[in-house]
Amino acid sequence: MRRPVERETIRVGVIGAGFGASVHVPALRRVPGVTVAAICGAHAGRIRDVAAELEIPASFSDYRELFESGAIDAVTIATPPHLHHPVALAACEAGLHVLCEKPMARSVAEARDMLRMAREAGVCHAVAHQMRHDPARHRLKELLDDGFIGRLHSVSVMVYRSALADPTRRTSGWLTDAASAGGVLSAIGSHYIDALRWWFGDIHWVAGAVSTAIPERAISGREGLLPVDADDNTAFVVRFSNGALGSVHISYTSAVDIGEEIIATGSDGVLIIQDNGRLFGARRGERIQNLLPAYVPGSGDRSGPARHIRAFSILVGEWILAMRTGAEASPSFDDGAKVQEVLDAVSRSQQLSRWIDLSGNKWPV
Known part of the structure; x- marks a missing residue:
């Protein structure tokens, strides 16, 4: 175990003036015993304005200066x-x-390097897969652990969003750049891969593909429509360590925003998550019913920033608790590296036109 953090108030720095400012900062402020001591962004003038608006005591335009300042004990990236x-x-x-x-x-090599460094440094490391704390997904995990569906047979994830359907709508540059780990597979698929691993265990085989349905887009800060190479659609199949199959299909260029549906079926029952955090299910021989109470604290935060802030604050709370107790945080860099293995495997599967073995039985992965 690591040495627990004994400081009464843990000082956290946030790196990022976008999602960091809009989600990380308010989520951190919900956690007792935490103060947002500094924020860092690439543009000095803008980050000073953000710090002033959010009443954060210090701002930096270079993360290395922030780390050397002694102003923080922990950082969110x-x-x-x-x-x-x-x-x-x-x-x-x-x-x-x-x-x-x-x-x-951007790759499993980078992810494993981050994991190795965190272990050697003895720091508490975590990855922001906060959607584990979405009420429906969390309740589904509890039901699975209680044996609601029995042995998993199959799980499917279907996501149809219209966020990238309009090529004239300006998009963040990194999201459209494959070399920057942009694209729907990495940005959106990573959350679903983490959820599948959390619910059903390790993924041993992967086959899939990505596509770029809209090859030119308006990019923030640039003029006209420009070529893009990051994917906006992906589909892949996985086989879990127990032999069960899973499929994931994500489109962010749907003409209509339909939402998501996750269906897990097993030997004894079925569980279904539908858009806006609704959870249904039934045991063998029973009728499908709503499995979330009429009121779940925070379940009204079902979309937009509020949904992410609520879930992220719970994740941060667990990360802070792990710091204070010397325990391991979850999801950790180890979980993040396992997700990255699957992301890389989808791309390799498309390149090689075959299944990719992640079991480690034939060669280390």
């Missing part, structure tokens, strides 16, 4: 994904506890 690896390594070298946004890295 909400930069574009291609910066996660260097920022996380620098934080570990500075002895700071780290919570990194998803996708954890």
